[in-house]
Amino acid sequence: MTSFLILFFFALLLASLLLARDRRSHRHCRLPPGPTGWPLLGNILQLGSKPHQTLHALSKTYGPLLHLRFGSVHVIVASNATTAAHFLRTHDANFSSRPPNSGAEHIAYNYRDLVFAPYGPRWRMLRRLCALQLFSAKALENLRHVREEEVVCLVQGLARAGKPVDVGAAVNTCATNALSRALVGRRVFSVDGSGEGPEEFKEMVVELMRLAGVFNVGDFVPAIAWLDPQGLVRKMKKLHKRFDEFLNKLITEHQEMADKSNNDMLSLLVKLKDETDGEDVKLTDTEIKALLLNLFTAGTDTTSSTVEWALVELIRAPGLLGRLQDELDSVVGRDRLVSESDLSELPLLQAVVKETFRLHPSTPLSLPRVATEDCKVDGFFIPSGTTLLVNVWAIGRDPESWPDEPLAFRPDRFLPNGRHHGVDVKGGDFELIPFGAGRRVCAGLSLGLRMVQFMVATLVHAYNWVLMEGDQADGLDMEEAFGLTLRRAMPFVAHPVPRLSRKAYD
Template sequence: MLKRKTLLLIDTNNFVTQEEVAVLAHSLAGAGSKTVNLAQLLNICTVNALGRVMVGKKLFADGSGSGDAKADEFKEMVVEMMVLAGVFNIGDFIPALEWLDLQGVAAKMKKLHKRFDAFLTAIVEDHKKSSGGKHVDMLTTLLSLKEDADGEGAQLTDTEIKALLLNMFTAGTDTSSSTVEWAIAELLRHPKILAQVQQELDQVAGRDRLVTELDLPNLTYLQAVIKETFRLHPSTPLSLPRMASENCEINGFHIPKGATLLVNVWAISRDPEQWKDPLEFRPERFLPGGEKPHVDVRGNDFEVIPFGAGRRICAGMSLGLRMVHLMAATLVHAFDWTLADGLTPEKLNMDEAYGLTLQRAAPLMVHPRTRLAPHAYKASSS
């Protein structure tokens, strides 16, 4: 019952995503000639959209490219957690040495846990004092189910509520914003593809308004661009660890009970046996007449599985896909882009940072120029 109510609530708050993306467009339009850190603004947008769905309010100031200390700290915490979760830890492979914590991973995790706990405790306590039943959000739902979480009398503690919030915030913010950042970077490096996406957007939405979620089903080429971004830059390059519950054999490989298993999503989507010129950014491969026209990213086609597959597929996939498509469509439709400091697209750093999620090694620093009617960038009243 808890999971069903939570996912239903997330999926029915479509308007929140659209409003926060409009705020992002307004912030970028007001940047003028300043250089903006696109990674930071995308992160603020996703955190605020998720915050409104989950706790009934924005968590950060909207920003205008000049920096938001609170947002920077939260992103730093999320990135640090993903780095620590993905690090090669000697204790995982030699259990006898685990207690020594030779690399300090456990100590860093405990310190980071305290920071996250303080952050989430403040949110929960503030919500208890101020909500008064006015908000229809995930936290209100969780608090209302504390005494009967499953319909059979099971109780839900504050610690468990904070754990659920942590999972949603960490899994749903940096993954979405980094995917859009990779998409914009690839489009800057491929101006012909960028021009084709903008042409499609102009035909569907015109230049008198921002893109809406209702436009997305008609943006065939944009959808192919997003699929290709997920293929080349999966937000979680190694799937979250799984543990074998029983001894089994798969394709001739013996897997003992208790073995930790990880799926190399990054390698699968670059496999030359599955993809022609796998290192090339080529959205046409997903269009009619291309090599994989019917392949999707929702877990049914194992050639590209950025959200995983099966029973443990990402619970926030629907929200994540909407967020990524709408943010990318809006940025491409509403702005022309140049790189900061006179950098040419050919020299753009496309290196990947190490961690559980696929971050860019260097954030995308850009100059946006508006290309729509001025009234299209009017800030939302939300």
């Protein structure tokens, strides 16, 4: 015990000396404003359980460009559209890599994935593969029948259930199966979502998002990282083992079933792995698993959470819900289900989804970026090695960008007569960037947007949603559970009542 305490205090002393040296080196530089932090740890203890809300509150005091210190690391937070554009457009090249973090090291195969890979040849190779094989217009169209078949399975499963359902869980199973058919050529869960598989997988994804959303003290005070004071690294390693076993099983089963005619993503990756042998940038089994991990996690929980938020917001606004059902009935009718080809003819639906992304962005704090070189923004000095966070949640509530009831759910703002008609979510309009912007904008933006629109349209068109006994629409719990993704603290459970003709569900 005595030896442990000596090592601990030595680590604190070393970290304090390094921090003092860093302060002296930037003493004459004008950093952005921000609150005073604790010795050694800086501001990291001030974030609370919902950092996006804490940082939003701090920006009201210190301004939209906020400076914090997490241990020995400079952290800046952009909290409005103009500031975000400075970093994600003007200085995008300088902020195109990720800072070191334990999640990328211990869960994402030591930075070998797409999301956390350093900006460079490997990242470009993985990005190009996804863009061509999964997210291009041609690839999306080729796989449209897969998504439509899985959504039909979702609708039929809800019709057969005859009881209240956990909407997020049902949508998550649907999204996972649609994605897995594109990735590995088959469903990974049963059609009706029964059994332990879907629940276990969703629990794994939720745990990953929760752990990845925690600021690990060891990442910012390296001298005490070995202590793992929050126990995060231990949990990350355990979770990584579970995901690795899941992915190894998928790959093994895929190899046993594979034939030369397979055109799913995994078949292509295996073929490319053989072709890149001997090249400078190799595609290995590790990269393949890391990429599958990204796609399975980023493409499922974000979708199901957003659909769940959208449905709850609509139920809280029965007049709006009625208008949307009228729009769907006029375009689709009541004798069939919505198809993806209908989406372009549903402007109110598109507005509802945009408004959901505005108030409930799937990633409330953008994935961190790091400054490769010193730079200046708005007259402030940003030293190299600084971590950048963009508070997407705060930007969506900024009265300067959203002067008309910024906290209210008002999709009409995106309709032709609305102030924000023409604003989209693809990264060019910085007041609405749920998928990020710049070089590191979400690779799956097109698929994610399409899946959310499609599933919201289907659930609203196919069913009326009856709340549980004792629940009131205007009293539904809207509390958030913070993580890398913004989930509801309480799952939304309701009874789906069919509203279309019987043949629509056959």
